[in-house]
Amino acid sequence: MAKLVSGWLLFLVAIVLLARWLWPEDSPEQKPFVSAAAAKSVVSAEDLALLSDAGPLCSQVFTNFLAAGTPEERNQFVLTPISTAARMARFYGLNPLASVDPQTLTLTHNAVLHLPAGRAIETYWSTKDGRKLDAVFVEENGEWRLDWDHYARYSEYPWALFLADTGDLHGEFRLLARERLAEERKHADTLSIVLYAPRFGSTSDTGFQSPEFLIKRDSKNGRMLDAAFKLEKSGARPFGVNLPSNNPEGLIRVRLKVHRIEDKIERRFEIDDVIACHWYSVDAPGVEIPEQPAKK
DSSP: HHHHOOOOOHHHHHHHHHHHSSSSOOOOOOOOOOOHHHHHHHHHHHHHHHHHHHHHHHHHHHHHHOOOOHHHHHHHBBBBHHHHHHHHHHHOOOOHHOOOGGGGGGEEEEEEETTTTTTEEEEEEEEETTTTTEEEEEEEEEEEOHHHHHTTOOOOOOOHHHHHHSSSSEEEEEEEEEEEEEETTSSSSEEEEEEBBTTTTTTSBBOOOOOOOOEESSHHHHHHHHHHHHHHHHHHGGGOOOOOOOOOOEEEEEEEEEEEOSSSSSSEHHHHEEESSSSOOOOOOSSSOOOOOOOO
16 A cells, blocks of 8 residues: 555656646746747637627628618718718719618628728628628727728729720729739739629629730739739638638739720720729738849
8 A cells, every 4th residue: 555655646746847847837037928829729719709799780780781772871881981971972873772682691601801900800691592792891989880892892983984985084993803814924024914893792703804904013013913813823812811712713803093095096094003902991902012023
């Protein structure tokens, strides 16, 4: 019995010594260490808590927005309603007001979106008639509100009419971009892209194709677009949001400014600026833009 007790005591002492070696007591000089995996789990826990707390509020806001019958009624549920009201009036004066019965909605995906100004919530929805919708919600003054510009794919003028030589010569648009002959032109000094207007409620159809745009690869616009196409090929999303892409394969979302040039010979178009490679209401590009290569 004495030998047995002594053996257990030695075993317990060995465990204590091993524990002190592996997990030393904190001292005032020591800094707390959190592994990358632990840090990621903490962030994920915070995101899950946000989805749990704010998700139902966002769903209610979306339901109320869709149930409202006029743009004026819908305005009370959108982000920055005062400044958005004028854009909504202009947009719905040129585009039909999309009617969606909130009773037919089913939430298919949601995730926390980490924007430069803070966290938002991005959601995917489907309807019984086959439409696909995505909506982003941002907290403003203690209330969750719909990012209407993103939801409506807001552009200052209908893309097809702009290409057809109507409206102002300059415009800002939310469009889909496709790189032409990406493999064949990978060593060329320009990117060749074409642009499409998105179709509301569809994630696979594209509208009329624009003329070709050639953009210098080493320019800011070229480097941003090149980074966005590479991100799309990797299966990732702008700002790292943990959601599958719902764009047509090979296409990316862009917000850009385009200039229509009219002369006696021809009508042509130029991209003045690529603002962002997403449709959210933030000007941050959403991708990491490589540094401009040094000139030889």
